[in-house]
Amino acid sequence: MVEDLLEDQESDLLSQLEDRVVKALEAVAVLRKEKAALQTEVDKLNAELSAAKSKNKQAASRISKLLDQMEFPDVD
Incomplete structure (x- = not known):
């Protein structure tokens, strides 16, 4: 029974970790796209x-x- 509880906790922790890793990877993908768009804009502005x-x-x-070419009068 204790072993089952520990396995469930480990499974929950691994599932939470997996969710966080997936969200981090999605954020990285979005940031890379934004970086590419910004670099294009920088190149255009340059x-x-x-x-x-x-x-x-x-x-x-x-x-x-x-x-x-212009002739200026003498100031003397």
Whole structure:
């Protein structure tokens, strides 16, 4: 009788542990999917940032060229 009770307790504990492991594995799977989605978003934003930096450099270069072409009066 005591042995049966111990076996039932062990079985319950193992069942609880199994449930917790399954939930942990499900959580890991969800987190991996979220990480992949976030990495895709980061890559997209990095590409946008790179494009914006390039446009900024082009604009700065154009402004510099325009300023070089302008004639300024002497301040003397």
